[in-house]
Amino acid sequence: MQRLTFAYDDEQILEEINLTVQSGELLGLLGPNGSGKSTLLECCNRLLGPDSGRVTIDGDPIATLAPDERARRVGYVPQSESGAFPASVFETILQGRRPHGGWSPSASDREAVERVIDRLGLDGLATRNVENLSGGQRQKVRLGRALVGDPSVLLLDEPTSALDLKHRLEVMDLVVGQLQGDVAGMIAIHDLNLAARYCDRVALLAEGEVHAVGPPDVLTAEAIREVYGVEASVRRHRDRRLVVPEAPADTGPSAAEPPIEGHVADRPTPNTAETDD
Amino acid sequence: MTETATAVGERRRRRVGFLGGVALTLAIAGTFALAIGSVQVPLADLLAALTGGGTELHRNIVWRNRLPRVLGAIVAGGGLAIAGAAMQTVLRNPLGAPYTLGISQAAAFGAALAILLTGVGAGSAAGGLLATWLTPIAAFLGGMVSTGVILALVTYRQATPETMILTGVALGSLFQAGLTLLQYFASDTEVAAIVYWTFGDIGRAGWPQVIVMTVVVLAATAYFLRHGWDYDVLDAGTDTARSLGVNVDSLRIRGMAIASLVTALIVSFVGIIGFVGLVAPHVVRMVIGGTERYLMPASALVGATLLVVADTAARTVLSPVVLPVGILTSFLGAPLFLYLVIEGRAYW
Numbered sequence: 063m064q065r066l067t068f069a070y071d072d073e074q075i076l077e078e079i080n081l082t083v084q085s086g087e088l089l090g091l092l093g094p095n096g097s098g099k100s101t102l103l104e105c106c107n108r109l110l111g112p113d114s115g116r117v118t119i120d121g122d123p124i125a126t127l128a129p130d131e132r133a134r135r136v137g138y139v140p141q142s143e144s145g146a147f148p149a150s151v152f153e154t155i156l157q158g159r160r161p162h163g164g165w166s167p168s169a170s171d172r173e174a175v176e177r178v179i180d181r182l183g184l185d186g187l188a189t190r191n192v193e194n195l196s197g198g199q200r201q202k203v204r205l206g207r208a209l210v211g212d213p214s215v216l217l218l219d220e221p222t223s224a225l226d227l228k229h230r231l232e233v234m235d236l237v238v239g240q241l242q243g244d245v246a247g248m249i250a251i252h253d254l255n256l257a258a259r260y261c262d263r264v265a266l267l268a269e270g271e272v273h274a275v276g277p278p279d280v281l282t283a284e285a286i287r288e289v290y291g292v293e294a295s296v297r298r299h300r301d302r303r304l305v306v307p308e309a310p311a312d313t314g315p316s317a318a319e320p321p322i323e324g325h326v327a328d329r330p331t332p333n334t335a336e337t338d339d
Numbered sequence: 340m341t342e343t344a345t346a347v348g349e350r351r352r353r354r355v356g357f358l359g360g361v362a363l364t365l366a367i368a369g370t371f372a373l374a375i376g377s378v379q380v381p382l383a384d385l386l387a388a389l390t391g392g393g394t395e396l397h398r399n400i401v402w403r404n405r406l407p408r409v410l411g412a413i414v415a416g417g418g419l420a421i422a423g424a425a426m427q428t429v430l431r432n433p434l435g436a437p438y439t440l441g442i443s444q445a446a447a448f449g450a451a452l453a454i455l456l457t458g459v460g461a462g463s464a465a466g467g468l469l470a471t472w473l474t475p476i477a478a479f480l481g482g483m484v485s486t487g488v489i490l491a492l493v494t495y496r497q498a499t500p501e502t503m504i505l506t507g508v509a510l511g512s513l514f515q516a517g518l519t520l521l522q523y524f525a526s527d528t529e530v531a532a533i534v535y536w537t538f539g540d541i542g543r544a545g546w547p548q549v550i551v552m553t554v555v556v557l558a559a560t561a562y563f564l565r566h567g568w569d570y571d572v573l574d575a576g577t578d579t580a581r582s583l584g585v586n587v588d589s590l591r592i593r594g595m596a597i598a599s600l601v602t603a604l605i606v607s608f609v610g611i612i613g614f615v616g617l618v619a620p621h622v623v624r625m626v627i628g629g630t631e632r633y634l635m636p637a638s639a640l641v642g643a644t645l646l647v648v649a650d651t652a653a654r655t656v657l658s659p660v661v662l663p664v665g666i667l668t669s670f671l672g673a674p675l676f677l678y679l680v681i682e683g684r685a686y687w
Contacts, residue, residue: 107582133584143576146431147629152347157572161584165565166632176343188343189350191628207579 076101076112076270085214086243090257091250092281093267094290099250100141102267103217106248107138119215133161137208139201141219141250145193151203152188155179158207178206182236198229202236209240216241218249222256234260254281258303278303287311354627354637361640365413368644372409372651373401377659411544411552412650412664413643415605416615418556420642422605423616424623424634425563425598428570429591430500436617437602439504441485441511443613446606448514449481450474451521451533474536475548475607482603485510489599490592497588499577503595539612539665541650548608559601560635563594567631570594574629612665614672615642621679 076098083089091099104110106117108124116123124132137158145154155178159171179188182202187195192203201221208216218237222230230253238260241247251257257264258278265275268289274280281303286294293308373389374380380388380397387393388401419437426435437443453474489506496502522530544552563570569590572580580587602616619642623634646664649671653662 104578109578109581129584129586131584133582136582138579138582140576140578140582143579145574145576146433147428147574147624149571149574149629150350152343153571153628153630154575157568157575157579157583160568160572165568167568172344172347176341176347179343180341185342186346188346211583 076105078115079270079272081265081272081275083215083246083248085246086241087262088238088241088247088249088260090261090264090278091248091267092252092254092257092264092289093273097267097289098270099267100219103138103219103248103250106215106217107136108132109138130161130163134211135214137211137213137216139204139208139216139218139221141223143204148191148193150189151179151184151192151195151206154192154203155206155210158210161211174210174212175206178210181209181240182206196229197224198226198232201225201229201233205233205236205240214245216245216247218247218251220250220252223252230256254286254305255303257281258305281305350628354633357627358633358637358640361637361644365640365644365647368647368651369409369413372412372647373405375651376400376405376654407544407546407549408541408650409647411541411549411609412646414549414552414556415541415544415609415612416619416642416644416646417639418552418559418601418605418642419612419616419646420619420638421556421560421563421635422598422601423642424620424638425559425570425594426616427620428574428631428634429594429598430503431574432500432504433621434504434617437599437606438511438613440489440507440599441509441514442482442507442599442602443606443611444511444514444518445485446478446482446603447533447537447611448518448521449484450478450536450607451518451525452481453477454532454536455521455525455529478536478607479603481514482599482606485514486596486599486603490596493595494592500591503591537611537665538663539606539610539668540663541609541646542661543610544608552605552608555601555604556639559597560639562597563631563635566590566594567635570631571629610663610665612646613669614676615645615668618672618675618679619645621676625679625682 079098079102081089091102093099101110105112106124108129111125116125118124119127119135124136127135152175155175156167156171159167159174162171164171179185182205184199184202184206187199192200195203201224205218205221208218216237221237222233225233234256237247237249249257249261251261258281261278263276264278264280266273266280266285266289273289274285281296283294283296286292286296286305286307291311293311295306295308297304297306370382370385374382374385378396378400380400384393384397385401388397389406391398423436426437426440427433429435453476457473485507488510489503492506493499493502518533522533525533569580569585572583572585573587573590575583577587580590606612620634620638622641623637627633627637646668649667650664653664653667656662
């Protein structure tokens, strides 16, 4: 049973965030650029240390875990990375076994990598240079590296942003398939429709605070206007939410206070569901 | 056997084959280097001399002259290549090399200062023990000052590769300026001694220097092999490496310190030998790819082979004139490096 609790008190990025993710569950972190999604993920990983509050896995505060132990429990797929020198698919995924110790990869490490390559459908690419693969394949390799250490928590920072339609679906199918009841997943994601389709629950972040958290049904037109500053139509399609962005809203998220005349209200960058960055 | 296991096994065989091939080439080049020179030693006589037999002339040539020189070339070439490979990995930059980081310039400045203060250089006949050791010690200290400043800066600031390179470039220009200033005030003979020192020459190292270099280079190799996996992970980027439990800052600082120590030591004994540290790791990365476990030993072997071949050529091409090998490696290294850049562009 996984239980992640976050409580930060950082006035700039994250304020008093409380979230829990269960094993086998995928929690989508939604929100405009700068709302703190990546920061939140990096705090769960000790890439950043929160100013206050704590993150626990299975009841153990991660701040007190040894780096190797933490790395064994938490798999992480960063938003972007580029190696300075070429590395093959096999070598890249093998990096994920490092926290399992040893100064050199063992036979069982290699077998684990072979299994992951097989599971992700990367057979035949094992010795290819990662930089020469397509964006979708590269993202699968990074997912493989995060999974090969058998983590109990998987953190994904916008793994689908740079991908085409087909690869978005493929990568998300793989992510959901890999959770399999014993891994808790957290994903920062821009595409609201992908989130509605694949996430068990979503958390809407706005200016470092949780605006709403719950099943994808919390994605209402009103919530989207308040968080993203975008007018959107929300429809139902095959029992799922379908968000169709219409136009930037006239008023920002701080609709309660009307903007002063001649002054453009500060609001987060409008964000459509059709992100292509 | 899965498709993956087959492909990976195939690649490993290729890598081990490459290691074996280079080792064999080194052995042949080394034997050849022992045999040829102003006095040719036939193979049978060479073997006899090595095992303590043969004529006294051959024993003297082999043991006093050529063996320390060939071993010196192997250790210096291997050490420079390992230091270069480590610097490239730590800096995540294909241009990582002693010259980029100001270590060579600082060592040259140290040597020049020693030559000026004592009025003798390693090249002059006078001076004896003092001259033999003072100049290298001063060069070593110079190199370590440069390293120390880089390490101090990156310890108090963040140890990013950019900080390291920029600091190194700045220090390099500073020591270069210092060197020019010293030369301006030096006498003609002193300038000659300083300039002579900067030409790398393996012949300067005798048995004691070769033994010291061997111990340090072997220790550094052992360190980088032991932590090879960590350095592999480091290449994926700071965030990824940290998420995999690697202490990125300490790994960078230690790698940099060890690579600089090895470089400063070698440069202080044999002078500046360009391009070996830069070219050898790139040859290896191009042929068998980059994982550290193979990169380190393979770079060492390639670097050693390059320097043995270059030094033998330097001794024999213009015989009886013995060229400083540093000039030759720069002449050979620059076009080889250009070729690698053009041919291997796709890989970095």
